[in-house]
Amino acid sequence: MKSISNSEVTPILYDAHCHCSELKGNYDVYIAAVSMDLKSSLATLSMRGVLRGVGIHPWNAGNGELREVLNLVREADFLGEIGLDYRLSRASKEVQLEYFSSILEAAPEKTANVHALDAWRDALNILLRKGVKRAILHWYSGPVELLKEIEGAGYFITINPSVTFQEKHKRVLEKAPLEILLTESDGGYVYRGRLLEPPMVRESLESIAKVKGIGLEDAEKAVERNFKRAFNI
Numbered sequence: 001m002k003s004i005s006n007s008e009v010t011p012i013l014y015d016a017h018c019h020c021s022e023l024k025g026n027y028d029v030y031i032a033a034v035s036m037d038l039k040s041s042l043a044t045l046s047m048r049g050v051l052r053g054v055g056i057h058p059w060n061a062g063n064g065e066l067r068e069v070l071n072l073v074r075e076a077d078f079l080g081e082i083g084l085d086y087r088l089s090r091a092s093k094e095v096q097l098e099y100f101s102s103i104l105e106a107a108p109e110k111t112a113n114v115h116a117l118d119a120w121r122d123a124l125n126i127l128l129r130k131g132v133k134r135a136i137l138h139w140y141s142g143p144v145e146l147l148k149e150i151e152g153a154g155y156f157i158t159i160n161p162s163v164t165f166q167e168k169h170k171r172v173l174e175k176a177p178l179e180i181l182l183t184e185s186d187g188g189y190v191y192r193g194r195l196l197e198p199p200m201v202r203e204s205l206e207s208i209a210k211v212k213g214i215g216l217e218d219a220e221k222a223v224e225r226n227f228k229r230a231f232n233i
């Protein structure tokens with residue numbers, strides 16, 4: 001019998017964090033579509049065939065749209081993209097905290113899709129304090145010491161295709177248990193001159209398989225199981 005190499009396998013792909021409102025394509029990928037403000041939240045809610053998130057990104061904290069986005073939370077499948085960013089956001093910590101907390105409080109039972117660049121510890125504390133049961137720390141590049149706590153809380157992290165060259169993210173993948181891993185594209189975002197798109201999660205999946213020393217199919221099964229748990233579907 002002929003053995004099948006990884007390049008011949010067509011795995012089922014799961015994208016746990018994608019800005020679909022910024023993309024035009026139709027993709028054969030299970031997608032959780034995140035939003036960054038009122039306009040993208042409305043656009044996301046009008047989509048079919050994806051899990052729909054509403055939120056205000058920490059870069060947009062203080063934009064005056066909080067009340068209107070809070071009114072949309074009930075219609076959403078999950079919350080996000082929300083969180084804190086102590087590196088790139090121009091909003092003060094206080095304002096970021098107000099936006100993040102308010103959206104979590106509106107529906108702590110829903111999965112939170114969280115951005116926490118240079119604010120991993122604080123974001124995790126807030127999630128725990130608000131009693132959030134399911135959270136995804138997207139493109140996790142924080143301290144590997146926090147991974148145990150993330151796992152203990154029942155939370156997840158996503159692996160972005162950039163894991164092949166981003167050293168911090170690579171170290172995270174090496175240390176994180178398979179049970180907390182999801183794949184994401186952060187589609188719509190241009191990273192180092194490359195437009196990210198959902199089919200690229202295949203690269204994340206291949207990295208997971210390689211680093212964990214398992215086959216692509218086993219990595220796919222693990223990510224599928226984690227995706228279903230993360231979004232409670």
Ligand SMILES: [Zn+2]
Nearest residue numbers: 017034081186
């Ligand atoms: Zn994003």
